[in-house]
Amino acid sequence: MKDVLVIDLFAGPGGLGEGISSCTDESGNKPFKIGVSVERESSAHKTLTTRAFFRKIKDSEKARKDYYKYVRGSITRDELFLLHQEEAQSALAETLHEPRALGKDNELIHKRIHDLVKGHRGPRIVIGGPPCQAYSLAGRSRNAGIKNYKAEEDHRHFLYKEYLQVISIAQPEVFVMENVRGILSAKVDGEVMFPQILKDLRNPGLVTETDDVLGYKIYSLVVDADDPKDPQYINPSDFLIRSEFYGVPQARHRVILLGVRDDIDAIPTTLNKSDQYPISVESAIGDLPALRSGFSKKKDDVKDWESTISENAIRLNRILRISNDQELVEKLNLAPLSSLNRKATLHSNFQSATIPTPLKDWLLDKDLNYVLNHETRGHMADDLLRYAFCAAYALLNNGTSPKSRDFPNQLAPKHANWDSGTHADRFRVQSANKEATTVTSHISKDGHYFIHYDPRQCRSLTVREAARLQTFPDNYFFEGTRTQQYVQVGNAVPPFLAQQIGKVVMKLLGNY
Known part of the structure; x- marks a missing residue:
């Protein structure tokens, strides 16, 4: 034509x-x-x-x-x-x-x-x-x-x-x-x-x-x-x-x-x-390199991060036992993955992607062998524990993200309206076995609505992971600061x- x-x-x-x-x-x-x-x-x-x-x-x-x-x-x-x-x-x-x-x-x-x-x-x-x-x-x-x-x-x-x-x-x-x-x-x-x-x-x-x-x-x-x-x-x-x-x-x-x-x-x-x-979140982004989060309020150090996540795993196990959720304690390995970076570039694992066709052919570029815009943000140490809880809860409850009423008292943030129901899903995990919730420009503000499903990585989604969920091809390069990139992806x-x-x-x- x-x-x-x-x-x-x-x-x-x-x-x-x-x-x-x-x-x-x-x-x-x-x-x-x-x-x-x-x-x-x-x-x-x-x-x-x-x-x-x-x-x-x-x-x-x-x-x-x-x-x-x-x-x-x-x-x-x-x-x-x-x-x-x-x-x-x-x-x-x-x-x-x-x-x-x-x-x-x-x-x-x-x-x-x-x-x-x-x-x-x-x-x-x-x-x-x-x-x-x-x-x-x-x-x-x-x-x-x-x-x-x-x-x-x-x-x-x-x-x-x-x-x-x-x-x-x-x-x-x-x-x-x-x-x-x-x-x-x-x-x-x-x-x-x-x-x-x-x-x-x-x-x-x-x-x-x-x-x-x-x-x-x-x-x-x-x-x-x-x-x-x-x-x-x-x-x-x-x-x-x-x-x-x-x-x-x-x-x-x-x-x-x-x-x-x-x-x-x-x-x-x-x-x-x-x-x-x-098409589940895990099938869409599971082949992307694993990353760790950073700290937003103190100096970032990989050993410090691993120590914090290990301590959080112990605290979470203790909390779960207090709440009589022994099944979760036994089933989940909450120990952090070691030697993770906050940014990944090489993407040699893309051949293992489980993305169904034709979306797989649309997203992947066999000549790129690289991952773009894949870098984590920093989070407060207390939120890292909440992220781990959310991801673990979803794994045990068939992908259901916890509401505020599901949080143990020890994990409740100090927000005046936490128990009001106004922000019942203030923390939301993107469950591995379901499609993602709507990726919005709010992802640029904080990661609370976009928690990665793997509790060992303990972080929010990267720009590339959000872009995958939005079906931008892997060779689509987002310019600007990371915050600006999140806004672009969320509005598209x-x-x-x-x-x-x-x-x-x-x-x-x-x-x-």
Whole structure:
């Protein structure tokens, strides 16, 4: 089929664009070509540009080797780009050379989109999700604590109108819009916003006051359409995609809308559920090198860490005996693994990965033989004991993470609301035998919700482990500080899910 121009908005580190641009047609060609990716946050923009560069050099064995040298730290990014100047300049142009924000840099962004559309004779697709802080349940909880906060004055509620503006300019055959499930219930002035958002997306030209803009039918990707022209044809919750049913090792529930231009006489298919359910956390990350945590409040030393974990094992055994949980004491080996590092680079064990196909083929790079962004954070010594308890509890209780009521009194943190039930799952282990809970940007704050299932490692997940659960390929390199990397991963669309959406769009455009 003809090349499809992709306009990627609110791109983050590029998960949605990565998945869609990876789709191949029957001839083995990749029709989706990203023309522009717009992202305002600097570290995510740098990741986005690095990945754009990788896609452009992917078929060159020499260039790939140079890329591996960069991500392994042998050469700098500037040196890499100097070695492959044409591809580097193309990648920089794709991401507008620097971070750009819709609503702030519209003149430059809109001109770039105008130029791309004018010079392209094939189909077009707009993808992306307006920032979700104003819609997410956590974000709304934070907003409720802000004095004199008014939702109607929060510009983030209306960033989807920037999306409408681009649709009015590009007039794509198809658009894909993603957001958190909280968008279904978010309110402004007491009114639920989602019905108005759907109405606006069906008639973008009316909202942007742009003439000669066709309307759009809005489809669910998981529920067959009866009559998409009827605003009442579908329950809003039918736009919710449960990623764990589609080959993602994570219970990530997101609203994804598929808009099809009114003149397109074709109906999209829905996503096919995977026969691999659930894909467990252990199968997704179990081949990655074991690591130890560090200390956040004192000097980090491996011998000190091993001593602390050994003492914690003794204390935990004693606590468990006090609580008459002898079965747990007998079954679990809580002694720390010796000689662990806090960071791993070599990944010679990837052949042993138990990731089911096709996700395994998607994630692994046999030429990389290296693990990127795999470094632990530091934790308070008392929390290390709680982490060990959580992991041990889950192992004994078929993967169930303990609630606050399950904690022995000796392990209760000194929080005023610990017994209130408000934060019953303040400590949550990512159980080995289940899919992960939703990886969110909160993973950048602390690791309490993302405890590794192995009590001997006694730590939270690394960026790479979170990226695996989000289905980013192993050769996807995240730029910025570790905190920034966590935020990027937590905010992204799983690329493996995005690829499946791309296949639905490709089939639709092929039929059209």
